[in-house]
Amino acid sequence: xxxxxxxxxxxxxxxxxxxxxxxxxxxxxxxxxxxxxxxxxxxxxxxxxxxxxxxxxxxxxxxxxxxxxxxxxxxxxxxxxxxxxxxxxxxxxxxxxxxxxxxxxxxxxxxxxxxxxxxxxxxxxxxxxxxxxxxxxxxxxxxxxxxxxxxxxxxxxxxxxxxxxxxxxxxxxxxxxxxxxxxxxxxxxxxxxxxxxxxxxxxxxxxxxxxxxxxxxxxxxxxxxxxxxxxxxxxxxxxxxxxxxxxxxxxxxxxxxxxxxxxxxxxxxxxxxxxxxxxxxxxxxxxxxxxxxxxxxxxxxxxxxxxxxxxxxxxxxxxxxxxxxxxxxxxxxxxxxxxxxxxxxxxxxxxxxxxxxxxxxxxxxxxxxxxxxxxxxxxxxxxxxxxxxxxxxxxxxxxxxxxxxxxxxxxxxxxxxxxxxxxxxxxxxxxxxxxxxxxxxxxxxxxxxxxxxxxxxxxxxxxxxxxxxxxxxxxxxxxxxxxxxxxxxxxxxxxxxxxxxxxxxxxxxxxxxxxxxxxxxxxxxxxxxxxxxxxxxxxxxxxxxxxxxxxxxxxxxxxxxxxxxxxxxxxxxxxxxxxxxxxxxxxxxxxxxxxxxxxxxxxxxxxxxxxxx
Numbered sequence: 001x002x003x004x005x006x007x008x009x010x011x012x013x014x015x016x017x018x019x020x021x022x023x024x025x026x027x028x029x030x031x032x033x034x035x036x037x038x039x040x041x042x043x044x045x046x047x048x049x050x051x052x053x054x055x056x057x058x059x060x061x062x063x064x065x066x067x068x069x070x071x072x073x074x075x076x077x078x079x080x081x082x083x084x085x086x087x088x089x090x091x092x093x094x095x096x097x098x099x100x101x102x103x104x105x106x107x108x109x110x111x112x113x114x115x116x117x118x119x120x121x122x123x124x125x126x127x128x129x130x131x132x133x134x135x136x137x138x139x140x141x142x143x144x145x146x147x148x149x150x151x152x153x154x155x156x157x158x159x160x161x162x163x164x165x166x167x168x169x170x171x172x173x174x175x176x177x178x179x180x181x182x183x184x185x186x187x188x189x190x191x192x193x194x195x196x197x198x199x200x201x202x203x204x205x206x207x208x209x210x211x212x213x214x215x216x217x218x219x220x221x222x223x224x225x226x227x228x229x230x231x232x233x234x235x236x237x238x239x240x241x242x243x244x245x246x247x248x249x250x251x252x253x254x255x256x257x258x259x260x261x262x263x264x265x266x267x268x269x270x271x272x273x274x275x276x277x278x279x280x281x282x283x284x285x286x287x288x289x290x291x292x293x294x295x296x297x298x299x300x301x302x303x304x305x306x307x308x309x310x311x312x313x314x315x316x317x318x319x320x321x322x323x324x325x326x327x328x329x330x331x332x333x334x335x336x337x338x339x340x341x342x343x344x345x346x347x348x349x350x351x352x353x354x355x356x357x358x359x360x361x362x363x364x365x366x367x368x369x370x371x372x373x374x375x376x377x378x379x380x381x382x383x384x385x386x387x388x389x390x391x392x393x394x395x396x397x398x399x400x401x402x403x404x405x406x407x408x409x410x411x412x413x414x415x416x417x418x419x420x421x422x423x424x425x426x427x428x429x430x431x432x433x434x435x436x437x438x439x440x441x442x443x444x445x446x447x448x449x450x451x452x453x454x455x456x457x458x459x460x461x462x463x464x465x466x467x468x469x470x471x472x473x474x475x476x477x478x479x480x481x482x483x484x485x486x487x488x489x490x491x492x493x494x495x496x497x498x499x500x501x502x503x504x505x506x507x508x509x510x511x512x513x514x515x516x517x518x519x520x521x522x523x524x525x526x527x528x529x530x531x532x533x534x535x536x537x538x539x540x541x542x543x544x545x546x547x548x549x550x551x552x553x554x555x556x557x558x559x560x561x562x563x564x565x566x567x568x569x570x571x572x573x574x575x576x577x578x579x580x581x582x583x584x585x586x587x588x589x590x591x592x593x594x595x596x597x598x599x600x601x602x603x604x605x606x607x608x609x610x611x612x613x
Contacts, residue, residue: 011036019587019613026610030059032583045572049074049562050096068097073564075557077533087112091519093530102519102530105505106135125150136503144173148501152473159457163188165450180450182211201226209403209418210448219396220249235389239265249393258287262386265360269343277302279333281340294333325350344373363388382411401426420449439464458487477502496525515540552576588612 005016010025014036017024027036043054048063052074055062065074081092086101090112093100103112119130124139128150131138141150157168162177166188169176179188195206200215204226207214217226233244238253242264245252255264271282276291280302283290293302319330324339328350331338341350357368362377366388369376379388395406400415404426407414417426433444438453442464445452455464471482476491480502483490493502509520514529518540521528531540543563545556550565554576557564567576579599581592586601590612593600603612 009035012039017609017611017613019609022613024587024611024613030057045574047073047562047564049564050077066096068095072566073557075562075564085111088115093519094517094532096533102521104134105522106133123149126153144171147473148475161187161445161452161454163445163452164191164447165452182209199225202229207399207401207403210420212403212418214403214405216399219393220247237263239263240267258285265386272343275301278305279331279336279338281331281338294331294336294338296334323349326353342372344371361387364391382409399425402429420447437463440467458485475501478505496523513539516543548575550576552579584611586612 002021003018004021004023005018008016008023008025010016010027011033012031013028014025014031017026025034025036027033030040030042032038032040039056039058041056042059042061043056046054046061046063048054048065050069051066052063052069055064063072063074065071068078068080070076070078077094077096079094080097080099081094084092084099084101086092086103088107089104090101090107093102101110101112103109106116106118108114108116115132115134117132118135118137119132122130122137122139124130124141126145127142128139128145131140139148139150141147144154144156146152146154153170153172155170156173156175157170160168160175160177162168162179164183165180166177166183169178177186177188179185182192182194184190184192191208191210193208194211194213195208198206198213198215200206200217202221203218204215204221207216215224215226217223220230220232222228222230229246229248231246232249232251233246236244236251236253238244238255239261240259241256242253242259245254253262253264255261258268258270260266260268267284267286269284270287270289271284274282274289274291276282276293277299278297279294280291280297283292291300291302293299296305298304318335318337319332322330322337322339324330324341325347326345327342328339328345331340339348339350341347344354344356346352346354353370353372355370356373356375357370360368360375360377362368362379363385364383365380366377366383369378377386377388379385382392382394384390384392391408391410393408394411394413395408398406398413398415400406400417402421403418404415404421407416415424415426417423420430420432422428422430429446429448431446432449432451433446436444436451436453438444438455440459441456442453442459445454453462453464455461458468458470460466460468467484467486469484470487470489471484474482474489474491476482476493478497479494480491480497483492491500491502493499496506496508498504498506505522505524507522508525508527509522512520512527512529514520514531516535517532518529518535521530529538529540531537536542543558545558545563548556548563548565550556550567551573552571553568554565554571557566565574565576567573572578579594581594581599584592584599584601586592586603587609588607589604590601590607593602601610601612603609607613
């Protein structure tokens, strides 16, 4: 057989195989062509992922990867987070030839090294200072203020009771009680001494009231300061030309000559001590008297006889056997007698008590009682005086307390009490709490003609009927609603937020695991997993090999949004479905038998050689 290989060069280490009037070059692995002049393109069917370029070798290939990738097929994103520390709880997120730090809430910077200044743009009112926190701020308020931004003046009146009708006025870290007129003191507890500097004249005593005083005057005086002597002559009549002279709680009648008595009602008895002789009778006049002489006598005292009786040698004694009653004296006359009656009696024998009540009027229901040469008025209860003309001052010696005034009655008195007091002597502060209900646990505090409700914490109003709006001045952040309580409030936060003022986004990542290197990113009432390249799903649990079958013992290798089958030796193709007999021709009717990373040609009878050539 002619050696057809004579003069033939199989390149690249190929061996010439003589045939029948032909030859073939049995090429070294990685080459093909008639003379093995062609390097087999091992990149054929190969995909270098993520922008990599396939570089053909000899019976091999390499993927020249884009920056940031590595691996046989550039399927692996280089972990740029290796050796990187994200501070303050930040998580490193691998990129392509880069990394970023996913910072915890409240931090920023390449490595989360900077606490974000949450005070930027914040104004703390009323002298407060902003204090930066982590994803938050607080206002350090000046004394007397509170609230998220120190916008609220603390109610220093809370729990304070201003007594006696005073009103509490809130200040800054202080309060004052605006007292009702007449009171003073921190809590209006002191009744101002309105008697300070006041002089009640003529022995009067000053009685302190509420924003007032009264002078309790000595008997006989009146007026604001007891400066006026009461005119006791008012309503008094001095009879027979007498003049009334006012005294202190009394009067006297300065009587005209010839009169006497309390009201000059009595003609002075000028006959008192006078003897009219010879049976004469003394007749009283006004500041004078005359003797009414018996017949036959004359003279001032009837001492002179008008004639001499020569008929008789002796006088007849006419008084023999005569009795003048009631202390009267018998006066012998000439053939007669007269009874010289004691004062107050009259009649032939002085048998009649003169009615001294004749012409007398006892006032105000009094009754005249006849005496002997006198009368007395038996006064109705509550009156006094010669003619019962004076209403007895029942207020004498009476003190009406707490600014009350005594009002004289008839045999009685009443105290006209200042507003807010009662009792016989105004000694009792009227219980203005009687019938009052202070709601919601409040206590009624009695004042003077007033009351206040000392409210339980959290309530206000005249009767503690109003729940104080503790939401006033409160801001619930992030869409929260303030719900008023009793001396408290709560913020009803929108879904996804919590905290006193809903200032905190709930960490929905708490307890969540993002698989395969994924990082949990907190949202508002939600979270997302920021998956590493090549993974997806709620928790990054899914890779590209799911559902893929690599044939003939191949293994699926997950890539970045792709996969490759790492084929067993002797197989290739997307799913390792291709064996070594592909691209092989067994000549002269031979059949290719695939092996592991090899093949053999099963030659027809009469032929042999690698390719049955």
